[in-house]
Amino acid sequence: MAGVGRLRVEVIPLGPVDEVSISVVAANIQTFIGLAVDVAAPWPDPAYALIPVRGQYNALPILRALSESIDIDMLRLGLFAGDLCLPILTYVFGEAQVNGRAAVVSLRRLKHGRDGQRVLPHVLLERLAKVAVHEMAHVLGLKHCRSPRCLMSFCLGLEQLDDLTLRLCSDCERLIAGRILR
Amino acid sequence: MGILNIMVVDDEEAMRESLAAWLESSGHQVGLAENGLKALDLLESGDYDLVLLDIKMPGMDGHELLRRLREHHPGIMIVMITAYGSIESAVTAMKEGANDYLLKPFDPKQLMLLIEKMASQKDMMADYRLVRTRLSELEGAGFGDLIAGSESMRSVFRQIEEVAQADIPVLITGETGTGKELVARAIHAQSMRNCGPFVAINCGAVPQQLLESELFGHERGAFTGAIRTRLGRLEMADHGSLFLDEVGEISTQMQVNLLRALEEKRFLRVGGSREVESDFRLICATHRNMQALVEDGRVRTDFFYRINVISIHVPPLRERGDDIALLARHFVKQFSSEISKPIQELTPNAYRLLVRHSWPGNVRELLNVIERAVVVSRGPLIDAADLTFLGPEPGAVKSGATLMELEALHVRRTLDECDWNVSRAAEILGINRGTLTRHIKKHGLQRPC
Numbered sequence: 127m128a129g130v131g132r133l134r135v136e137v138i139p140l141g142p143v144d145e146v147s148i149s150v151v152a153a154n155i156q157t158f159i160g161l162a163v164d165v166a167a168p169w170p171d172p173a174y175a176l177i178p179v180r181g182q183y184n185a186l187p188i189l190r191a192l193s194e195s196i197d198i199d200m201l202r203l204g205l206f207a208g209d210l211c212l213p214i215l216t217y218v219f220g221e222a223q224v225n226g227r228a229a230v231v232s233l234r235r236l237k238h239g240r241d242g243q244r245v246l247p248h249v250l251l252e253r254l255a256k257v258a259v260h261e262m263a264h265v266l267g268l269k270h271c272r273s274p275r276c277l278m279s280f281c282l283g284l285e286q287l288d289d290l291t292l293r294l295c296s297d298c299e300r301l302i303a304g305r306i307l308r
Numbered sequence: 309m310g311i312l313n314i315m316v317v318d319d320e321e322a323m324r325e326s327l328a329a330w331l332e333s334s335g336h337q338v339g340l341a342e343n344g345l346k347a348l349d350l351l352e353s354g355d356y357d358l359v360l361l362d363i364k365m366p367g368m369d370g371h372e373l374l375r376r377l378r379e380h381h382p383g384i385m386i387v388m389i390t391a392y393g394s395i396e397s398a399v400t401a402m403k404e405g406a407n408d409y410l411l412k413p414f415d416p417k418q419l420m421l422l423i424e425k426m427a428s429q430k431d432m433m434a435d436y437r438l439v440r441t442r443l444s445e446l447e448g449a450g451f452g453d454l455i456a457g458s459e460s461m462r463s464v465f466r467q468i469e470e471v472a473q474a475d476i477p478v479l480i481t482g483e484t485g486t487g488k489e490l491v492a493r494a495i496h497a498q499s500m501r502n503c504g505p506f507v508a509i510n511c512g513a514v515p516q517q518l519l520e521s522e523l524f525g526h527e528r529g530a531f532t533g534a535i536r537t538r539l540g541r542l543e544m545a546d547h548g549s550l551f552l553d554e555v556g557e558i559s560t561q562m563q564v565n566l567l568r569a570l571e572e573k574r575f576l577r578v579g580g581s582r583e584v585e586s587d588f589r590l591i592c593a594t595h596r597n598m599q600a601l602v603e604d605g606r607v608r609t610d611f612f613y614r615i616n617v618i619s620i621h622v623p624p625l626r627e628r629g630d631d632i633a634l635l636a637r638h639f640v641k642q643f644s645s646e647i648s649k650p651i652q653e654l655t656p657n658a659y660r661l662l663v664r665h666s667w668p669g670n671v672r673e674l675l676n677v678i679e680r681a682v683v684v685s686r687g688p689l690i691d692a693a694d695l696t697f698l699g700p701e702p703g704a705v706k707s708g709a710t711l712m713e714l715e716a717l718h719v720r721r722t723l724d725e726c727d728w729n730v731s732r733a734a735e736i737l738g739i740n741r742g743t744l745t746r747h748i749k750k751h752g753l754q755r756p757c
Contacts, residue, residue, distance in 0.1 A: 212326035
């Protein structure tokens with residue numbers, strides 16, 4: 127376990143999530159956010175968040191559940207194979223409590239390309255790492271960045287996500303470092 | 309993208325919360341209201357750019373709140389939120405003044421694009437307010453019919469005031485279309501002769517053989533067709549001001565006659581034997597370099613000194629900075645009122661386009677452009693898209709232009725400079741009138757409307 131400061135991130139599979147995805151997310155959070163990462167035992171599938179008519183899961187109650195009973199020096203990232211949304215939005219790749227304690231990322235919509243076919247595993251894993259780092263940076267208080275090449279810029283879709291490299295701009299890096307040390 | 313202060317008005321907590329969370333992650337400031345009354349309270353205490361307003365709410369619904377907001381907070385942008393199946397209601401709201409609508413749940417891409425559009429609109433409105441403020445400052449800076457606020461024109465106004473009372477000849481110089489006649493009229497209006505007539509004649513537009521009769525009048529039977537005695541402009545201007553536009557076009561022979569009339573305040577009508585008297589103030593104007601015409605021998609020195617006691621130079625529009633926007637706005641009001649079209653303003657983009665143009669035809673060109681834009685415009689604002697016909701500059705020569713294209717360009721420019729006085733343009737081009745007419749036909753040139 128490596129990282130800066132006392133703050134830790136706990137990566138929690140919400141229901142069944144493959145081991146490789148969990149490892150990739152943990153490694154990238156540790157590398158790009160600079161926090162120590164623990165992988166927790168899987169939590170049950172978040173059935174409480176299901177919106178039956180939409181067949182999707184509301185990210186907000188999941189975030190609330192993740193931020194309950196949490197250690198003072200801990201942040202949590204939920205990994206979920208189901209389709210996430212917000213009541214007001216048709217879908218989200220991930221959602222975070224800005225300057226809060228928890229974030230959640232869904233693999234569901236990252237698996238497919240424009241043609242509807244499944245993408246190669248390395249593409250999926252890269253997308254997953256990008257969304258996870260992006261959401262965890264939100265938890266540390268970062269908002270969307272105006273630099274179009276920064277991982278914290280707002281992505282209008284998977285194409286734009288694929289175009290981004292897995293790196294933060296220097297301003298966002300500085301902000302993250304500042305938040306961790308604070 | 310700019311940061312917005314956004315209020316979310318929705319009776320469903322989940323909708324409010326999720327929208328707020330999403331908007332805050334993009335850095336926007338978000339206020340939440342669960343009903344119309346709370347929204348009105350928040351608006352009293354906060355400064356919001358955008359309201360995301362659910363149409364269907366208990367109590368005061370979105371339509372009612374929209375009406376109140378439009379009445380009391382007209383500057384706020386409003387986007388209606390409605391469920392699938394209620395699009396008609398959203399369209400009604402658009403007619404009632406909403407800026408846009410979203411069908412919930414939103415696609416995140418659509419929401420982001422809409423927020424970007426609203427942020428851009430906010431910036432545009434800020435530009436618009438700046439322009440309006442500046443124009444309001446400048447309005448009231450006019451002088452009679454002259455609309456101007458630039459320092460160069462303020463200097464012209466000062467000169468007008470200085471010379472108006474002196475009752476001496478004034479020569480007004482400046483490019484075609486700069487408003488030399490308006491300056492002459494302002495001098496007349498400010499002078500002690502303002503109760504008398506202001507008589508104008510464009511000496512370049514009247515064939516020289518007719519100019520004598522136009523200026524001095526003629527007696528019955530003086531020449532074929534002179535079936536009755538006719539007063540000339542000098543006589544009509546008695547106790548008032550005589551404005552000789554394009555005075556540099558008067559022949560040297562006519563200059564002699566005119567000089568005598570100016571010095572003696574009396575002259576003979578064509579074919580007359582009895583001198584008539586006329587007391588007028590002379591105001592002349594030209595777009596030519598009079599000093600050069602004197603050196604060329606086309607203007608007599610004594611005539612030049614007689615008319616050039618005081619000179620006022622009217623700057624070209626391209627050197628008048630803010631006046632372009634000020635005049636454009638004035639003309640929009642004028643023409644929209646004339647044709648009863650509810651056009652109130654130009655957009656900042658349209659102003660930017662106008663300011664970038666070099667206006668070789670000066671105020672007259674601007675007037676024509678705005679008149680045309682008012683006619684073609686379909687909305688309440690004239691946008692840059694309504695000014696696409698501004699096109700390339702008349703002097704712009706594209707790379708690889710043919711000789712034929714250059715000829716057409718030069719002929720067109722000369723005609724514009726002469727206000728389409730074909731005789732004068734032919735003289736400048738060094739060809740006769742008939743040849744120029746053939747060139748005009750060959751190149752399909754037309755006088756601007």
